[in-house]
């Protein structure tokens with residue numbers, strides 16, 4: 343944890359909104375990526391990101407250890423994603439995902455990469471929110487098992503087995519996708 | 524042995540195993556093709572996951588601005604307390620009207636009582652004045668002055684009350 347961030351958090355706690363804006367700048371990519379990997383929808387990921395930062399701002403005084411800011415923020419994002427997913431399960435919506443992915447492919451002109459990305463995102467969507475979360479925290483956000491255990495408030499052993507199960511399911515889904523294609 | 528090792532491979536590629544466990548896996552992988560391949564696949568999966576979600580942040584997205592606006596909106600009393608204030612003001616207005624409504628007869632009565640009391644004291648003063656007629660001069664002057672003051676105050680009180688009831 344760098345000193346600059348520590349200062350920013352201390353100032354933001356006192357209500358300095360400029361400092362908080364800098365924190366948003368620093369963490370927006372991480373939060374957006376996390377949210378996107380959970381909900382696979384740009385608009386929704388944007389909404390979650392905004393909600394997470396607003397929530398963080400108003401509960402900053404609950405953050406006791408400033409060095410734990412990243413974990414603390416990640417917990418907020420995780421819970422918001424769970425809420426959204428639960429709500430979405432109750433009201434299913436049709437996503438026009440293939441078109442979006444195609445567009446992405448032609449823009450990047452990396453058809454193969456885009457194909458893999460599409461398959462992976464498809465496989466991720468099939469995981470339960472709990473399994474998806476541990477994969478996001480480990481492989482996209484790079485948290486250690488211990489940090490994940492603290493963020494999710496579950497034992498480290500559970501983190502370990504959850505990641506194992508999630509990866510097994512992902513690989514099964516990916517090989518099935520390859521067979522079908 | 525193989526099954527036991529297989530369960531640990533995921534944690535192995537995350538570098539989350541003890542030194543002993545790690546060694547056990549490395550020794551096993553020398554003789555087991557399946558586990559060796561799986562380690563390779565798991566490493567690839569991790570990398571692919573990372574790149575699959577290296578999604579760019581939307582270009583036109585003004586997240587800092589949006590967050591700031593929402594924070595300011597929610598922390599200014601204008602929005603956060605707006606409804607509470609309106610509700611509180613409405614409720615107290617109702618309460619005051621209610622109190623006035625129930626108290627109006629009482630108030631009118633008390634004004635009437637006040638007026639009667641004033642007129643009684645007025646006539647009392649008159650009789651005192653008449654009694655004092657027989658007393659020596661100095662006392663008479665004091666009494667007259669007192670009576671004038673009393674009468675003046677009585678008159679003004681009555682005037683005040685009458686303007687209140689008529690207005």
Ligand SMILES: [Zn+2]
Pocket residue numbers: 525526528529551555556557558559
């Ligand atoms: Zn083996």
